[in-house]
Amino acid sequence: MSQTNIVLLVEDNPDDVDLTVRAFRKNAIHTEVVVARDGQEALDYLFAACADGSRGKAAVPKIVLLDLKLPKMDGIEVLRRLRAQESTRRLPVVVLASSNEQRDIVASYDAGANGFVCKPIVFPDLVKAVEGLGLYWLVLNEPPPLHFGSEAC
Numbered sequence: 001m002s003q004t005n006i007v008l009l010v011e012d013n014p015d016d017v018d019l020t021v022r023a024f025r026k027n028a029i030h031t032e033v034v035v036a037r038d039g040q041e042a043l044d045y046l047f048a049a050c051a052d053g054s055r056g057k058a059a060v061p062k063i064v065l066l067d068l069k070l071p072k073m074d075g076i077e078v079l080r081r082l083r084a085q086e087s088t089r090r091l092p093v094v095v096l097a098s099s100n101e102q103r104d105i106v107a108s109y110d111a112g113a114n115g116f117v118c119k120p121i122v123f124p125d126l127v128k129a130v131e132g133l134g135l136y137w138l139v140l141n142e143p144p145p146l147h148f149g150s151e152a153c
Contacts, residue, residue, distance in 0.1 A: 023130035039073030079111035
């Protein structure tokens with residue numbers, strides 16, 4: 001039986017959402033992409049698994065792909081809040097940003113990012129990048145235990 005991996009994609013650009021979801025579909029890894037359109041929506045999704053316990057561990061993503069330039073709350077603030085909570089402190093977060101400016105890279109790692117990837121602008125390159133991310137984070141990586149679910153919150 002194949003287990004579906006959940007990826008939380010935090011992205012406000014509809015074109016980037018569509019392309020990233022399509023890139024995941026082109027890869028052979030069983031993945032469900034959950035989309036949050038702003039930083040607050042991402043936190044609401046992640047912390048709801050803990051707050052009400054109704055989604056439990058099954059809805060916890062194996063990785064968060066986080067854009068930096070978001071409405072309501074930027075990606076750096078999302079990272080800070082995730083790292084400040086016991087339930088999300090170890091959740092793998094990779095910044096998937098349009099910028100590769102040094103200040104964005106440094107700020108992302110300082111806030112607790114596990115990785116930083118500059119979004120490729122050509123679709124075949126995006127497919128390759130998503131394949132690499134998927135293989136590493138969803139197949140090869142051995143994640144630490146998380147404290148999600150009603151019993152740990």
